[in-house]
Amino acid sequence: MAPEEITDQLPVPSSHRMLQELVRAELNTDEFTLDISAGSNKGDNYSCIIYRGRATCRRTGKQVSVIVKIPPQNEIRRKQFFVRPSFEREISVYNEIFPLIMEFQRSKGLTVEDSFHQVPHYLGSSLVDHEEVLLMRDLKEEGFRMVDRHKDMSLEHYQLMMRALARLHATSFVLKDQQPEKMERFKGMPDLLGLPDTSPTMASIFSQMAARAMTLLNENNEPDVFQRTKKILTMSWDEIMDDVYNGKPAEPFAVIGHGDSWHNNLLYKYEDDTAIDIRLLDWQCCRYTSPVVDLMYFIFIASSKAFRDRHYEHLLDFYHRNLSDHIRRLGSDPERLFPRTALDQQLLRFGRAGLIMAAICLPIIAT
Known part of the structure; x- marks a missing residue:
């Protein structure tokens, strides 16, 4: 149509x-x-x-x-x-996960503006x-619209997203701290891209896209970059699911994440051409994993290298500051649940998620 x-x-x-x-x-x-x-x-x-x-x-x-x-x-x-598991996952997010998160925030006396509500x-x-x-x-009726995925967004766009992810992740940390029994069922949430019906297709897609990505590197000019990239992009899809996206290796810092944070799944609202609000769409890939998976997916899919050279460290600082603030609002200690040193360790351990998804998604976005 x-x-x-x-x-x-x-x-x-x-x-x-x-x-x-x-x-x-x-x-x-x-x-x-x-x-x-x-x-x-x-x-x-x-x-x-x-x-x-x-x-x-x-x-x-x-x-x-x-x-x-x-x-x-x-x-x-x-x-x-993967239509059937995609709809099953997204509908379960709306029927089970969001009600838990929203009610928990309300129980702490938080206003909508001070809560994770960007859905x-x-x-x-x-x-x-x-x-x-x-x-x-219909979010269009409220003034929300999609950005041009072929252009860098302004810093305000990225900050809105990082704040939303920070608050989403913070609710997982505090629920595990204060009401751990309510988070148990989500810890075993299987990754959509690692299910028996989806994993073979993803393995084929990844191997093709990874081989294509490697052709962009020159081993003679950048031997170290080439070898480190090759080590990641020659992993099997099963290894990636177990080693990068699985929540168990990320514990005690695994959280419920969005899982598919790129331009077409984000809508922004504007005031005088400045982005002032955001909504996160399409929760089919919602997963229980390291918070770094969401961060690296968004930053490396939705920005250029020139933008990252200027703002990468700022965005990480901005994210952790907002996450810490929300943990405090919910009544727990961020230095105990997720200090900045833990974020840095998670980046070292799981940051390759950005490279993996960039190899898969950027050719699709560009075409």
Whole structure:
């Protein structure tokens, strides 16, 4: 569907019925029109199709806009992009993880502004096979928009993201400290990219992309860089899953992370052309791992080398300062739970995650 094309039906009847019921409750009437259009641009999404459902009350003119996320119906594409486990993971995040995090922050008396809250407003979902759907409030109506993934963002964009990740990670540290029983079930959360149905595909993709990345290096000009890079990019995918993304080697510092922090999964709000707020979308790859995995993924996928040369250390300092502040707000001691020395150690141990995902993602982003 082209972005400007408008219809009155979603391609999955059960999803359309859910949307109608939701709109009917929101508008408190059966007298409405419902227009369906593309919710994103072509090429912005891979494992799902995004629609925008805009309902208008015939009597009052009041409008409700809902984002509807459904899977591709083509079986090959469903398998290629791990559709079923992706929807299972994201819906579990909205139904289980976010309620735990939000309620915990409220129990500490925190306002929304002082909490981790940078996620879409969840309206409902279904996990019926081949009829999976996720419905959310339309963030475009609140002034949020996507950035151009081919350009460096301003420093404010990166700081908003680092603050959001800091608060998200801080909730894991404090929950493990104060209510460890509530975090136990998430510690065993399998990594989406390491599941039996997805790992062989990822192994093939990684080997191809890693070989391609190595052709960009000159062994004669940079022998040390070449050898160190080769050592990482010749790891098997199973080794990467066990050694880099697995939460166990990162303990006691493993956290619930976003897992897929690149441009197309971030929406920003602006005031006088300055980014002032952010929302994190697409939680299919949410994982329990080192906080460094999120940091390196975002920094190395969403910035240029020139930007990192200027701001890399600042962003790490900014992240840790905000994480420490949020840990204190939640009633624990950041120097005990995650001192800066621990962050530095985690960077040394798991920082290669940035190189691994850059090898996979940058060619896709560039095309």
